[in-house]
Amino acid sequence: MGSGLLKIEALLRAFALGILLLGAILVALDSETEAIIYTIKKTATFKDMDALIALVCVDAAAAAYNLLQLSRYIVHTQIKIKSIESYLKLAWTNFLLDQVITYVQFATNSAALEASTLAITGARSLQWMKVCNRFTRFCVQIGSALLCGYVASLLMILLSLISAFNLFRFYCPKQFFLLKGR
Amino acid sequence: MGSGLLKIEALLRAFALGILLLGAILVALDSETEAIIYTIKKTATFKDMDALIALVCVDAAAAAYNLLQLSRYIVHTQIKIKSIESYLKLAWTNFLLDQVITYVQFATNSAALEASTLAITGARSLQWMKVCNRFTRFCVQIGSALLCGYVASLLMILLSLISAFNLFRFYCPKQFFLLKGR
Structure with a gap:
């Protein structure tokens, strides 16, 4: 596999990791207290809305996934994968995980x-x-977190396309699902 | 390109088209009138919620897109694409359109x-x-429409992966973004 593409992938994952973490932290730490009537006060946090709780969990999970993938790149540069079968197993796993996590996060x-x-x-x-x-x-901070989320989505869509590219280019262009000889 | 894969694609598109139309119609025609207080009545329609209006529009647009793609398959079986360049142009267009529409619909x-x-x-x-x-x-009918929407999403995700496969398998496994000779 081209090491140029591997570097681009690692860079994109690092960016996605940072932005996902930033988004999760922005939502999780967001809090504002306002007076409703006279002395009755109310504090708004992300726990007031199920969708925001889900956002924090999913952003954190996606960040953890990208961290795991990043550690794989570090291993990848040190050991060489010998057979095409083991490469393809890895490529299929990455491809499927990337797809699921990208769609769920989006x-x-x-x-x-x-x-x-x-x-x-x-x-x-x-x-x-x-x-x-x-x-x-409170709402402005949530808005910034959502913007971070969409930037991360774009990066992860790009990453999932790269992992599809890394998988499918090993298949034969003429016959359906036949591996090419290297 | 294998005609077997082309048939699977056409079948999946036809299914997606039907389910998207069903979903859009279920939401658009949903209406229920209930008495609120004494003689004051209220009718619930999809126009009460912006997200449902968007759902009808996007489902209809995705259905129209799949219809267009289906008509392409009919043309495809009659004329042969001569050069690999024109095939790739078509494959890139399908790939990008499929990605955008699948993500937006989901x-x-x-x-x-x-x-x-x-x-x-x-x-x-x-x-x-x-x-x-x-x-x-009213809510049960909306729920069914959302279920239709997710079934259609799954079909469209599958279709977008097939179009990625149809594109990327033309590239060389060893060097980055180099076309293989046929």
């Missing part, structure tokens, strides 16, 4: 965006009131 | 699922009340 981020949009706009027909006009700073 | 479905979950559970800390205990039949 979907969770989109669900959190939907819940946050409802918190900004409210839903008049359902009598759900706006929340963000009161907890403005 | 994300929209997940956003609609999040909004619907909020309608079922409410959010006590935000004082958002439950809606589905009143409009039960």
Whole structure:
């Protein structure tokens, strides 16, 4: 496998790892206390909304996955994989894991965006009131975390395409699912 | 290109097309009228929630895209593509379009699922009340549409992987982004 592509992959994973961690921390540490009526105060945290709890968990899990993959690159540069069979086993594993984690992270981020949009706009027909006009700073921080999430999604989509490339280019262009001789 | 894979692709697209249309129709035609207080009645439709409007639009667009792709298969069986360059141009276009549409459809479905979950559970800390205990039949129909959406997502993920396979297997396994001679 080209070591140039391996370097690009490692760099993208490191970026994704950093941005995912930043996103998870931004949501998890977000908290704002406001007075509701006279002395009654209310604190907004990410635990008020299931979608934000899921976002923290999924972002953290995706970051851990990228860290594991990064450690694989370090091992990869030291030992050479001998047979094409063992290379393909690894390539299939990476390919499937990348696909699952990328789709799950993207979907969770989109669900959190939907819940946050409802918190900004409210839903008049359902009598759900706006929340963000009161907890403005809290909502801005969640917004930044969602932006981080989408940047990480883009990086992970790119990574999952690279791992698909690394797998499929070993197959024959003329016949279905036949390995090429090296 | 193997005609066996082409047939599988066409079949998957036809299934995806049908299920996407079913999902869009289930949401768009869903409507339930309930008495709120005495004679005051309220009708729930998909227009009450932005996420459901987006779901109908995206499902319909994805169905139209799959219809276009299906018509391409019919043309494909009649004319032969001569050069590898024109094949690759087509393969890159399919690959990119499939990726974009699959991710957008999956994300929209997940956003609609999040909004619907909020309608079922409410959010006590935000004082958002439950809606589905009143409009039960409406919510069950939306739930079925979301299930259709996820089945369609799975089919489209499979299709986008097939189009990645059809593209990347033309590249050389040893050097980065070098075409193989046929």
